[in-house]
Amino acid sequence: MTADKIFVAYQTIIIKEITRFTRIWVQTILPPAISMTLYFVIFGSLIGSRIGKMQNLDYMEFIAPGIVMMSIINNSYSNVVSSFFGAKLQGHIQEMLVAPVPNIIILAGYVTGGVIRGLLVGLIVTIVALFFTDLQVDNYLIVFTVVVLTSILFSLGGMVNAVFAQKFDDISIIPTFVLTPLIYLGGVFYSIDMLPEFWQSVSHFNPILYMVNAFRYGMLGVSDINIVHAFSIILLFIALLFCYSLYLLEKGIGLKS
Amino acid sequence: MNALDIKQLKKTYSNGKTALQGIDLQVKEGDFFALLGPNGAGKSTTIGIISSLVNKSAGEISVFDxxxxxxxxxxxxxxxxxPQEINFSLFETTIEVVLNQAGYYGIPRKLAKIRAEKVFRELDLWDRRNDISRTLSGGFKRRLMIARALIHEPRLLILDEPTAGVDVELRRSMWDFLRQLNRSGTTIVLTTHYLEEAESLCENIAIIDNGQIIEHSSMKELLGKLNVETFIVELEDEVTDLQENKQYPLHQISANSIEVEVNKSQNINELIDYFSSNNIGVRSLRSKSNRLEELFIRLLSNNNSEEH
Incomplete structure (x- = not known):
């Protein structure tokens, strides 16, 4: 396949993905906007006003970057896992597998779809956040880079989950039992300085802590984690998940008999 | 040149089931080829391997070299x-299904739209282009599968039971379409359970059973191997005392119908003479089953008895 044909195939997968999640916007775009609004109302306005300052910031201001990041993580992941698993279940993944489109392009197309949905929902949640607090951006480059890298990482995670999933339960187990606890314990609602020393050390094994803090650093200029360290961790996970996802597609695991 | 060349293809699934035991198959460019076999014989596995949806255990496959x-x-x-199963996205419109497929082959959308219109019109799908694919009837779903497979103008088209569950009228129109496609140069490999379909459309044939090719020849040669054909004779009047005929084994199946086996070397005029001389009026004479069907059943039963 020539480069221009490969580009057409890549573009097709992206268009298909965007068409898919915008067609079902009531399931994909609206719920995160509503649930994140509730987070801001309950944790920010109602409870947050009684909590006081955190890292010298209003509590609402402190949690806003974490909540935006939480929506990006969830939506990037769920877009790829549900779309790829749906394609497997209905059998139309075969449309791509019988065509000469390289596996790396299939992977790139689905990941780009996940990133676009993650960024779109992240933007909507950011707009919602502006109704509750004045968000400042300390460093636009860091904010943009962290957001894109995080959504790539979780789109790749969604792909691995979708490849192994055999039934609908399998695509909700990881988000429910792994992703959600890691997000909640990843410093979205608190600074890890508040934890005892032992739990601070344990928290450092949570990769989401690095993403939330890198994003918070870009937005507010404060972080529990060294920013270079955070980027290294994110890039390392992307490299690992990318290689593993590509390996799974090349071997046809979960796709070919 | 061979459109398809399969050498010593073997497949054993992870559960230990051997689906293909080393098959050889050649399909010439421009051919209309039938791959027949009973359920579980290995037809779909072969197609799955050709289309790279199933990993082979051993052997080689070339498509146009x-x-x-x-x-x-x-x-x-x-x-x-x-494919045999409906496998397009049920939430997309029919035109989206085909345009996306074109995209996976690197065909730009502008060109894909022109091709989609042509193939949709040929398959009477044009008026349904904006319908959500799940709302189509079974026949239109089959046509959509064919349209999708043709959007990149393949040189070799493989159809796995394309007319399964389709009414007679639509089946006949699909046959015309496939004949026309073959005449325009597309090599076609067809698997079907309707042996009349294979006999009517295909020039060459392979029969697969238990993962082995048990017959691979032209349709003409294969039908030439049919030594005995069974006919149903409908009689004008009821017959109660049918005389035994050593030349033609007769079996009375009702008061006014008889089943008779006619050997390839025998002349059917003699059979008619026999009825005339016995004052038995014949209303009609028809073959009991399709010739290929009869041969197919005989070949499979021979293959099974050899194995036992």
Missing amino acids: YNIDTRLSMAKACLGIV
Whole structure:
């Protein structure tokens, strides 16, 4: 396949993905906007006003970057896992597998779809956040880079989950039992300085802590984690998940008999 | 040149089931080829391996001389697949299904739209282009699968039971379409359970059973092997005392119908003479089953008795 044909195939997968999640916007775009609004109302306005300052910031201001990041993580992941698993279940993944489109392009197309949905929902949640607090951006480059890298990482995670999933339960187990606890314990609602020393050390094994803090650093200029360290961790996970996802597609695991 | 060349293809699934025991198959360019076999014989596994949806255990496959191990992308570009099961996205419109498929082959959307219109019109799908695919009837779903497989203008089209569950009228119109497609140069490999369909459409044939090719020849040669044909004779009046005929074994199946076996070397006029001389009026004479069907059943039963 020539480069221009490969580009057409890549573009097709992206268009298909965007068409898919915008067609079902009531399931994909609206719920995160509503649930994140509730987070801001309950944790920010109602409870947050009684909590006081955190890292010298209003509590609402402190949690806003974490909540935006939480929506990006969830939506990037769920877009790829549900779309790829749906394609497997209905059998139309075969449309791509019988065509000469390289596996790396299939992977790139689905990941780009996940990133676009993650960024779109992240933007909507950011707009919602502006109704509750004045968000400042300390460093636009860091904010943009962290957001894109995080959504790539979780789109790749969604792909691995979708490849192994055999039934609908399998695509909700990881988000429910792994992703959600890691997000909640990843410093979205608190600074890890508040934890005892032992739990601070344990928290450092949570990769989401690095993403939330890198994003918070870009937005507010404060972080529990060294920013270079955070980027290294994110890039390392992307490299690992990318290689593993590509390996799974090349071997046809979960796709070919 | 062979459109399809399969050498010593073997497949054993992870559960230990051997689906293919080393098959050889050649399909010439421009051929209309039938691959027949009972359920579970290995037809779909063979098609799955050709289309790279199933990993082979051993053997080689070339599509227009492109080996699928070394030049898979080129082989795929030559190949169009119409699978047995409906497998397009049920939430997309019919035109989206086909345009997306074109995109996976690197066909720009502008060109894909022109091709989609042509193939949709040929298959009477044009008026349904904006329908959500799940709302189509079974027949239109089958046509959509064919349209999707043709959008990149493949040189080899493989159809796995394309007319299953389709009414007679639509089946006949699909036959016309496929004949026309074959005449325009597309090589076609067809699997079907309707043996009348294979006999009517195909020039060459292979029969697969238990993962082995048990027959591979032209349709003409194969039908020439049919030594005995069974006819149903409808009589004008009821017959109660049918005389035994050593030349033609007769079996009375009702008061006014008889089943008779006619050997290839025998003349059917003699059979008619026999009825005339016995004052038995014949209303009609028809073959009990399709000739290929009769041969197919005999070949399979021979193969099974050899194995036992």
